[in-house]
Amino acid sequence: MDEFGMGEHGAVNNPFAYKNDNEALDSSTNRRSAGGSSGGSAAAVAMNMCLAALGSDTGGSVRLPASYCGVVGFKPSYGRCSRRGLIAYANSLDTVGVLARSAKDASLVYDVIAQHDSDDPTSMPTTLQTHIDELDQNLESQWDSDLTNLVVGVPQEYYVDPLSSAVKDVWRNGIRHLRDRGASIVPISLPHTRYALPAYYTIALAEASSNLARYDGVRYGHRNTTVPNDDLLYADTRADGFGSEVQRRILLGTHVLTAGAYETLFLPAQKARRLIQQDFDQAFYSPNALHSEEVETGGKVHVILTPSAISPAPRIDDCIPIPDDNTRVVNAYLNDVMTVPASLAGIPAISVPFGKCPESGYPIGLQLLGPYGHDRFLLRIASVLERYDK
Incomplete structure (x- = not known):
């Protein structure tokens, strides 16, 4: 996993290369990323x-690697699975997800971990879980x-500019x-999607800055013992212990929380x-289970179908940041454009392997999004989608 779950590529190569005859594996330039942060x-x-x-899926860290590696990646509804023991990245976004060979296997694991945990303040109460499970089972x-009468929104x-032709x-x-x-396939509009990426990185980095403040060399984590002056202990310890990407995100998040930027960002x-x-909420036929039952959605779709990523797995050489060049960093953030909306909304989402890139032979995943709380229903529809290759 990437450090603290922050990043698009960790220490693991994409294993699909070892099944792929189109590229020579003896050259490091042909190796591809397994994705991040849960690429391992x-x-x-x-x-x-x-x-x-x-x-852990904060903004796509389960679904993006799943798409790159040709497996199923499931992000449950926010609060369904306990996060106890997880080092917090962004409290309002962090979700424990499942990676599996099939939607059925993911469902088996989900049934085990989708339990209330009194030690996790974000865990869904048992009474609410019971109510949502009834709604979920009725829909499932x-x-x-046979998907007759199912309405799928597109x-x-x-349809963003970076979307590759193979993914389309x-x-x-x-x-x-x-x-x-x-x-039935119907076009829909989610007009505020264009704000998702900047909103996500603003919120996530602000929360990360707060969460990681505890690692100061005094209370938790690594301590730099070579600092001659205690006044420099905090700064030197954090500069020594955190990687460049984590430092970048902490600094940006700290800026977002300053008095001058709080109201503007x-x-x-x-x-x-x-x-x-x-x-x-307005797109889905089923009302959000967190809202009052009297709330009418006016929506018409049961699930939404999108790509999981804008491209197949990128080459590892293209993922390594270049000093004094932020282009690759920004491009890496763009990889999350398909996954962060579901994270911001807290709804369940699942990436299913569906095809391959004709040029490289690497897998391409499609993403299904469902109403909040209808996790098992989404897994059921995903099991139909994945039968395309079978």
Whole structure:
């Protein structure tokens, strides 16, 4: 995993290369990323080292590696699974997710970990879990392999410029497959999606700055013992202990929380987040289980289908930052554009391997988004989507 779950590429190569005949593996320039931050979990599942693995998903850290490595990556609804023992990155976004070979395997693991935990303040109360489970089961029972009467939304805002032609083709094939299974495909609009990426990084980095303040060499973590002056202990310890990407995010997050930037950056990001949540609430046929039952959504879709990533797995050489050149850093942040809206809204999302890039042979995943709390229903629809290759 990337340090503190912050990053797009860790120490693991994409294992799909070892099954791929299109590239020479003796050259480091041909090796590709397993994604981040939970790239190690995705790689372990892809190599059949385990039935399933856990990962932390703050803005796509389970779904992006799943797409790159050709496995299933499931982010449950926020609060469904305990985060106890997890080092917090962004409290309002962090979710424990599942990586598995199939949606069925992911469902088996989810059934085990989706329990209330009194030691996790963000864990969903048992009474609310019971209520949501009833709604979820009622919706799940309506479909099996036949998707007649299921309405799938395709958001126009996800047709972004960085989207590769190979991903677009796989997306079209996914739409065609669900239609062949009986589903109705309708275009929808999620108008505030364009604010998702800046809102996400503003909120996540602000929370990360606060959460990681404890690692100061006095109370927790590494301590630099070579500092001659106690006045420099805090700064030198953190500069010595944190990697460059973590330092970058802490500094940006600290700036967001300053008096001058709080009202101009942090508060607008929170407002944008609420608008994104409302977009999803208004799109889905099923009302948000956290809201009053009297609230009418007016939505018409049961699930939403999007790409999981803007491209297949990138080359590792293209993921390594260049000193004094922030272009690659910004491009790495752009990789999250497909996944962060669901994280901001707290809704369940799952990446399913669906096709391959014709040029490189690397896998491409599609992402299904569902209403809040309807996790098992989303897993059921994902099991139909993944049957395309079977």
